[in-house]
Amino acid sequence: MQIGVDFGGTKIEAAALDAGGRFLARVRAPNPGDYDQAIRDVVALIGRVEAEVGRCGTVGIGTPGSISPRTGMMRNSNSTYLNGRTFREDLEVALGREARLANDANCMALSEAVDGAAAGARSAFAVIIGTGVGGGLVVDGQIVEGSHGITGEWGHVPLPWMTADEFPGPRCWCGQHGCIETMVSGTGLQASHAGLAGHRLDGAAIVQAVHRGDPVATKALDIYVDRLGRALAMIVNIVDPDLFVLGGGMSNVVELYERLPDVIRRYAFSDQWDGRIVAAQWGDSSGVRGAARLWPR
Numbered sequence: 001m002q003i004g005v006d007f008g009g010t011k012i013e014a015a016a017l018d019a020g021g022r023f024l025a026r027v028r029a030p031n032p033g034d035y036d037q038a039i040r041d042v043v044a045l046i047g048r049v050e051a052e053v054g055r056c057g058t059v060g061i062g063t064p065g066s067i068s069p070r071t072g073m074m075r076n077s078n079s080t081y082l083n084g085r086t087f088r089e090d091l092e093v094a095l096g097r098e099a100r101l102a103n104d105a106n107c108m109a110l111s112e113a114v115d116g117a118a119a120g121a122r123s124a125f126a127v128i129i130g131t132g133v134g135g136g137l138v139v140d141g142q143i144v145e146g147s148h149g150i151t152g153e154w155g156h157v158p159l160p161w162m163t164a165d166e167f168p169g170p171r172c173w174c175g176q177h178g179c180i181e182t183m184v185s186g187t188g189l190q191a192s193h194a195g196l197a198g199h200r201l202d203g204a205a206i207v208q209a210v211h212r213g214d215p216v217a218t219k220a221l222d223i224y225v226d227r228l229g230r231a232l233a234m235i236v237n238i239v240d241p242d243l244f245v246l247g248g249g250m251s252n253v254v255e256l257y258e259r260l261p262d263v264i265r266r267y268a269f270s271d272q273w274d275g276r277i278v279a280a281q282w283g284d285s286s287g288v289r290g291a292a293r294l295w296p297r
Helices: 035-053 087-095 104-115 180-184 186-197 203-211 215-238 255-267 283-292
Strands: 002-007 011-017 023-030 058-063 100-103 123-129 133-139 243-247 276-279
Touching: 002 035, 002 104, 002 283, 011 035, 011 283, 023 035, 035 087, 058 087, 058 104, 058 283, 087 100, 100 104, 104 123, 104 133, 104 243, 104 283, 123 215, 133 180, 180 186, 180 215, 186 203, 186 215, 203 215, 215 255, 255 276
Parallel strands: 002 058, 058 100, 123 243, 243 276
Antiparallel strands: 002 011, 011 023, 123 133
């Protein structure tokens, strides 16, 4: 039995999978916002899952951010109280057994490559576009983390092929300007629309306005699609994956799947691009499933 823990910004979920990938048990708790309590909550959730199923399992954990290979400490997590802490080791002590940990976008990529939308593909780049932007790369069924553990952090490079009116771009929380995350996240769409309309709407409301024919919302979405397409074309030019798997709130915008390929073709350094862009088959469950899959079946 494989147990996955999806450590999200607002909730923590633990789930057990059988050898065929079927859910045996799922439990959730709010993210407590405190390090010591988070350790206790994760241990308690795993205990609840194992009690419900009646046996113990391997434990994999997906978190925002990653472990520094140099220090062994967490970094780059938007649950900032994890940063600078030996999260995996502290969990292992509390659990009394080994645990495996990976970035949440990497977990999504692994989940979709094993038995989801990317099953059978040699290479897949998973894209999380929600409040922020994350990414994960799987090749031949294996997560590619890189020598510094930051493969897939495409959200923190500058938006490629910036126009004069885009440069230098908004300041990002990471300290740089013009990061992809500031422009192609759901938050980026909201900011672009607010700049045009003079008032703020959430992403769902903007898309609804597009469907009603609102010209300002339509322009904001046009800008967003062009920016996201440029960002994905950069990944094509570096990694050239067989397909992209989209997750996060913006992955529900159906127009993206229709319109992004044409933008990518304009910027891909190739005479053709016929890769695929698909929605995550497992949706919000991809993270916890991928965390469980950090251990082989």
